[in-house]
Amino acid sequence: MKGSQKNSTNKGENTNKTEEKPQQAKSQHVTDDIHTNIEQIKQNIGHNTDVIFRSFQLGTTKLKAAIVYVDGLVDKDLIQDQILKSMIYDLSSIYSEEQLSDHDHLKDWVNNNVISVSDVKEEKSFDNVITSILTGSTALLIDNINTIFILGTTSYKTRSIEEPITESLVRGPREGFNESLADNRALLRRGLPDPALTMLEYEMGVRSKKKLLLVYMEGITNPDLLMIVKKRLEKFDLDLALESGYIEQFIQDDHFSLFPQVQSTERPDRVIAALTEGRVAILLDGTPFALIAPVTFSMMLQSPEDYYERWIPGSLIRLLRYFAAFITVFVPSIYVSFISFHQGLIPTKLAISIAATREGVPFPSLIEALLMETAIEVLREAGLRLPRPVGQTVGLVGGLVVGEAAVKAGIVSPIMVIIVAITAISSFAIPQYSAGIALRMLRFGAMICAGIWGLYGVILFFLLLAIHMCKLKSFGVPYISPAAPYRLRDWKDFIFRFPLLIMKKRPQMMRTLDDKRQKGNS
Amino acid sequence: MYRFRYLILIICFCLFLTGCWDSHDIEQLNIHVGTALDKASSSTSNGKQQSKNAIKLTTQSIFNTQPTTESDQANQEPQKYINISGVGNSIIEIVQSFSQENEHPSYGQHLKVIVIGEALAKTMNIGEILDQHSRTYEIRDSCILLVAEGSAADTLNIHTDIPSFTLIDIDQHQYKTAKLLPPLTIGKAVSKMAAHKDFIIQGVQTKKGKINFNRAALIKGGTNRLVGFLNEEEIEGLNWLMGKAKGGIIKGRDPKTGGLIMYEIVSVKNKITPYLNGDHISFDVNIESVGRLNEDWVLAGNAFSNKFIKRAEIATEKEVRRQIHQTLTKLQKYQIDVAGFNEQFRIHYPKEWKRMKKDWDKRFSHVPITYHIHTTIRDYMVKGRKEISK
Numbered sequence: 001m002k003g004s005q006k007n008s009t010n011k012g013e014n015t016n017k018t019e020e021k022p023q024q025a026k027s028q029h030v031t032d033d034i035h036t037n038i039e040q041i042k043q044n045i046g047h048n049t050d051v052i053f054r055s056f057q058l059g060t061t062k063l064k065a066a067i068v069y070v071d072g073l074v075d076k077d078l079i080q081d082q083i084l085k086s087m088i089y090d091l092s093s094i095y096s097e098e099q100l101s102d103h104d105h106l107k108d109w110v111n112n113n114v115i116s117v118s119d120v121k122e123e124k125s126f127d128n129v130i131t132s133i134l135t136g137s138t139a140l141l142i143d144n145i146n147t148i149f150i151l152g153t154t155s156y157k158t159r160s161i162e163e164p165i166t167e168s169l170v171r172g173p174r175e176g177f178n179e180s181l182a183d184n185r186a187l188l189r190r191g192l193p194d195p196a197l198t199m200l201e202y203e204m205g206v207r208s209k210k211k212l213l214l215v216y217m218e219g220i221t222n223p224d225l226l227m228i229v230k231k232r233l234e235k236f237d238l239d240l241a242l243e244s245g246y247i248e249q250f251i252q253d254d255h256f257s258l259f260p261q262v263q264s265t266e267r268p269d270r271v272i273a274a275l276t277e278g279r280v281a282i283l284l285d286g287t288p289f290a291l292i293a294p295v296t297f298s299m300m301l302q303s304p305e306d307y308y309e310r311w312i313p314g315s316l317i318r319l320l321r322y323f324a325a326f327i328t329v330f331v332p333s334i335y336v337s338f339i340s341f342h343q344g345l346i347p348t349k350l351a352i353s354i355a356a357t358r359e360g361v362p363f364p365s366l367i368e369a370l371l372m373e374t375a376i377e378v379l380r381e382a383g384l385r386l387p388r389p390v391g392q393t394v395g396l397v398g399g400l401v402v403g404e405a406a407v408k409a410g411i412v413s414p415i416m417v418i419i420v421a422i423t424a425i426s427s428f429a430i431p432q433y434s435a436g437i438a439l440r441m442l443r444f445g446a447m448i449c450a451g452i453w454g455l456y457g458v459i460l461f462f463l464l465l466a467i468h469m470c471k472l473k474s475f476g477v478p479y480i481s482p483a484a485p486y487r488l489r490d491w492k493d494f495i496f497r498f499p500l501l502i503m504k505k506r507p508q509m510m511r512t513l514d515d516k517r518q519k520g521n522s
Numbered sequence: 523m524y525r526f527r528y529l530i531l532i533i534c535f536c537l538f539l540t541g542c543w544d545s546h547d548i549e550q551l552n553i554h555v556g557t558a559l560d561k562a563s564s565s566t567s568n569g570k571q572q573s574k575n576a577i578k579l580t581t582q583s584i585f586n587t588q589p590t591t592e593s594d595q596a597n598q599e600p601q602k603y604i605n606i607s608g609v610g611n612s613i614i615e616i617v618q619s620f621s622q623e624n625e626h627p628s629y630g631q632h633l634k635v636i637v638i639g640e641a642l643a644k645t646m647n648i649g650e651i652l653d654q655h656s657r658t659y660e661i662r663d664s665c666i667l668l669v670a671e672g673s674a675a676d677t678l679n680i681h682t683d684i685p686s687f688t689l690i691d692i693d694q695h696q697y698k699t700a701k702l703l704p705p706l707t708i709g710k711a712v713s714k715m716a717a718h719k720d721f722i723i724q725g726v727q728t729k730k731g732k733i734n735f736n737r738a739a740l741i742k743g744g745t746n747r748l749v750g751f752l753n754e755e756e757i758e759g760l761n762w763l764m765g766k767a768k769g770g771i772i773k774g775r776d777p778k779t780g781g782l783i784m785y786e787i788v789s790v791k792n793k794i795t796p797y798l799n800g801d802h803i804s805f806d807v808n809i810e811s812v813g814r815l816n817e818d819w820v821l822a823g824n825a826f827s828n829k830f831i832k833r834a835e836i837a838t839e840k841e842v843r844r845q846i847h848q849t850l851t852k853l854q855k856y857q858i859d860v861a862g863f864n865e866q867f868r869i870h871y872p873k874e875w876k877r878m879k880k881d882w883d884k885r886f887s888h889v890p891i892t893y894h895i896h897t898t899i900r901d902y903m904v905k906g907r908k909e910i911s912k
Contacts, residue, residue: 340545344631344662348555349687351548351632352584358549365547454544 034143064143073136075155082116119152164266171308176266181285187268204241213283222511244284260434261474263292278510294475300435315496324429328439333450339365341454358413366451372420481509552626556582556686558674560639579616580607580675613654630660639674643748649715656712663709669723669739681731700770701754718743722860740858759849763861765792774837781820785838794866807893815902839895857883
């Protein structure tokens with residue numbers, strides 16, 4: 001069973017392009033007889049109390065009809081006002097008896113003149129009908145017609161559009177995605193009302209049947225990239241796609257790498273910026289997290305604010321983040337190697353004061369560092385999972401207990417507490433949560449290497465990391481490009497962010513079809 | 523899957539089999555910051571062979587204990603350092619013997635200062651004494667060398683927080699006084715000794731637990747032995763002669779009134795020009811200095827008048843001339859050429875230098891040296907007064 005591409009909603013029309021699935025040999029087709037049809041649907045989902053069957057007669061005629069829908073998923077007002085009312089009352093005045101016998105005419109007539117709902121599909125396969133009912137559509141069955149009308153009445157409670165919590169900015173739009181795919185799609189459309197913005201719809205999960213949108217810019221995005229993404233999406237083979245993380249784990253390149261190879265974001269502006277760079281976005285129904293692919297390491301340290309601010313502060317803040325990333329990974333390990341191996345590299349007076357503070361600490365520096373770093377990770381995790389007011393208390397109490405009492409008890413040295421605090425704070429300066437986790441994990445590896453081999457070990461670890469990152473690719477794009485392979489043009493938006501005026505072209509690494517950003521008089 | 527099994531195996535090897543090579547936590551080290559080398563007194567080296575040349579080595583290391591309670595801190599400053607002494611014939615032998623007596627291993631990378639006692643420097647080749655210190659990679663080339671008048675061990679016992687740090691800190695004060703030589707590091711000393719050149723080491727004097735940097739030890743090249751000391755004024759003269767003075771005061775007397783005139787050195791430039799006439803060598807030294815008038819005790823002195831400034835300059839030049847004369851007399855007496863005359867001669871007359879370098883020191887002692895000093899008072903700071911009209 002594979003996720004299948006259903007239709008292109010590019011122009012907003014609802015054309016049914018679904019190909020009949022050959023493997024569904026079991027599936028039965030809709031018959032002329034309304035009773036058998038209803039029986040068929042009842043057999044499948046009739047045992048559920050939330051499925052409502054409502055039979056009625058078309059106007060004054062004796063023609064039987066029925067609607068089936070799931071309570072709670074549909075807009076009841078719409079059904080009552082636009083479907084039932086028009087079918088039962090309005091129909092009789094215009095409709096003449098002799099037309100009843102002509103079934104084809106009846107069908108067209110119902111479609112064109114009676115149902116005042118914008119989203120109408122005709123369906124012949126019961127499987128599709130049932131799926132549609134379960135996703136909130138209303139099925140309209142009419143006697144003597146061998147198709148079932150699927151009326152788009154889906155309406156359920158969604159969260160309003162709020163400020164994204166995980167990626168808050170000082171300057172920038174305050175809108176974030178929510179759980180409704182329709183809302184998210186609208187956010188993108190509103191931000192980029194360009195005909196080139198293309199959304200392909202997929203259905204994810206044999207059972208969850210989540211709608212997924214593959215979004216790209218026609219005429220900008222490289223078709224090869226699109227091919228890769230499509231192929232990988234079609235390989236998705238789980239019955240459940242709860243969150244975009246499920247998709248991410250199926251489509252990523254290297255499952256053993258610590259680095260995220262797909263970026264997840266709650267921010268529509270981020271997605272739009274990525275799209276115009278020639279990247280591809282994936283939106284899944286039911287989650288506010290959109291995926292962006294391919295990504296590079298530098299994207300993990302970028303914030304939309306870099307672009308909203310003027311370029312000098314933007315560049316400096318970005319530089320600061322690179323610095324913070326380095327601190328996160330390497331400072332505890334450098335500390336361990338200085339304390340245990342290379343005491344000569346510390347300035348004499350500092351060495352003496354460190355030695356004095358470490359006097360009486362029972363553990364070697366590696367154990368001390370691992371202990372403290374683990375403690376701070378536990379604190380972080382505990383503060384994250386608990387309800388917000390309690391979480392803050394945990395952070396406060398934990399920080400005080402570990403920071404003060406542990407030093408006073410002589411279990412750890414005060415300098416170690418400073419080091420741990422600096423690394424923890426630096427790791428929070430990384431704008432992408434998943435990238436922050438990756439760097440925090442690497443820190444432990446670096447510390448163990450430092451504990452065994454000293455600075456030599458730290459350098460070995462760095463080399464290993466560099467090798468891995470050079471090898472890593474995200475959807476065909478090298479992870480640390482534009483550093484390697486070296487592309488000078490893309491350095492304009494790498495460690496520094498050059499003025500927008502200078503960035504006339506899209507990133508070279510994306511191999512876009514149309515690489516000009518500024519089409520003006522320049 | 524096999525791949526990962528190997529990976530896990532390798533990680534396990536690294537974690538459990540390697541241990542932590544060379545790992546010593548910082549608090550478990552005996553961090554040496556200063557070393558004093560003395561001639562062992564005959565009583566302490568009784569049992570040793572070659573007791574005549576035995577060395578007494580004293581190291582200063584940092585005592586790692588923090589005051590445990592607050593009352594400790596309040597009562598009295600605990601001693602932060604500990605001095606350990608040992609006697610032996612070689613440096614490394616003595617240092618190794620410390621490992622038998624101390625709980626923590628010796629650690630030399632933070633060694634900042636080596637003080638050599640007068641008696642030892644007079645009887646033994648300094649190159650040999652410092653051989654271990656300059657050879658080992660554990661000790662930095664930036665370690666500073668001093669010579670103590672009297673006992674070197676006493677200099678590590680002066681009443682300061684950590685005596686070794688006091689020593690190196692004082693040795694950095696050239697910008698405040700011209701009576702200090704530029705710091706001589708082990709690296710520089712070794713290169714001088716390798717070139718068989720005479721050199722000069724800052725000397726120190728300890729009296730009742732107080733230190734004074736008022737000496738300079740003259741070391742004869744080749745034998746690398748101490749031959750004599752310069753006093754403060756002679757050091758100042760030497761600094762002028764070499765153009766190394768970076769700061770400090772020259773105390774002149776106003777020729778008219780006899781009042782004190784203090785000239786603060788801002789910069790000194792020197793130019794040594796050698797002349798060769800047959801076998802007759804002579805030198806001409808030109809010294810130019812810029813400074814400022816810092817203090818004058820001349821009541822009638824008016825800093826706004828150029829006449830007075832001129833007088834002040836002359837007074838300064840006179841004083842400098844006197845100091846240089848004194849220095850040169852002593853250098854020529856000891857036949858020690860540390861002011862760089864040989865270097866200038868070598869540059870100007872390379873062929874003759876080859877012939878003369880063997881007995882240069884002897885020649886140097888007879889060479890006539892003329893010197894011209896020119897001082898300029900660039901400013902007189904923020905004070906001046908009208909000359910009292912008579």
